[in-house]
Amino acid sequence: MIDHSLLRPELTRPEVLAGLATAREYATASVCVRPADVALAVAGLRGSGVAVGTVVGFPHGGATTATKERETAELVALGAAEIDMVIDVGRLRDGDVAYVEEQVAAVVVAADGRPVKVILENWYLSDEQKVAGCAASERAGAAYVKTSTGFAGGGATAADIALMRRSVSPSMGVKAAGGVRTLDALLTLRDLGATRFGATTTAAMLDDLARRLASRDG
Template identity: 65%
Template sequence: MNIAKMIDHSLLRPELTSDDVRRGCEIAARRQVASVCVRPSDVEVATIALTGTGVLVGTVAGFPHGDTRTTIKAAETRALVDAGADEIDMVLHIGRLRDGDTGYVHDDIAAVVAAARGRIVKVILENAYLTDEQKILGCRIAEQAGAHFVKTSTGFAPGGATLADIQLMRAAVSPHVEVKAAGGVRTLDVLLTLHEAGATRFGATATETILDDYAARQHGEQPTTV
């Protein structure tokens, strides 16, 4: 099992400097994770830092609230792809989903998928604000709109990924749509539990802790205590 290639190393905190982002990219390259997920203004920095490493550059659109106009989300996505982004994690319009305005939510996601021009699009539901029925609806709309992943959380809401949500989301979409867990994935045990439930990608800041723990267990050492 290649745990590293399930991790999107998260570099989204607002206080990060450009040097912090470069150091995060160094970690991502050294540990050979799937991608980094950086703020939109850091895409060029990450693209330069990760050239030739095999680590993808991911970023966010409509982040973290999902309430920017669809035209702005689409324009942001086009600019991010032009800057070198390989993957886009977009926040759907949470309020419109809660309204039951399925047409708006669908078209909002579809516009980003089109603007991404074939790049991977992950749709963040922000489950902390949704009922189970709304989570299921959001997942199904995301699939219909062409998304490649559905994702639990931004990491900036009151709650993050839970086992129940991963199970619910996995059941709500077709096998070709993947599930990303984000928010609170800080230990190997949490990652493995959510992977068993169906998550295939994980947003994490504790990347090195998780991977060091996995390496230790592979060598028969005692797991770390977190």
């Protein structure tokens, strides 16, 4: 359920490679890397079963639809298997839901069958806007709605996960990202309906899980 996140702007190539090794060791669902690291991640994770994801319009979402389409197509060509796109947050706050839906739909087409996770950046949104963003994303064919980039003022909250889960159909995923740093936090959000998690503390959380399972079985 974890997308191991390698998105910090200061990461060096050795640090990215170390992150890829962590994802391989712990058999995460995916890594989520910066666009410039997609080729490196594809090569580094070949044969591991760990998918390579990346971001589009990140972190602010203000690029044009054509730019997001081109970015998506390029990253797919490089081997990206999942796309996390940031919506135009200002347009959603304006009430221009049609624009948001059309942009998500364009990225879904450019992703050519690969899952698209739509980052709403909830920190800036009212509950009404979050619900509208969820509905637009589902109508546009996205696979997931996602709480945040991790670069705004706040990340995933229990209230937001519960709201997003109620706002989409059971077939759509909900991704919690930003501030999910402990196993207990992850489990709480899972129980509220999150189905995927963006995390940087992957090893610590899964080591904690292993200790708990060993103690229970012992």
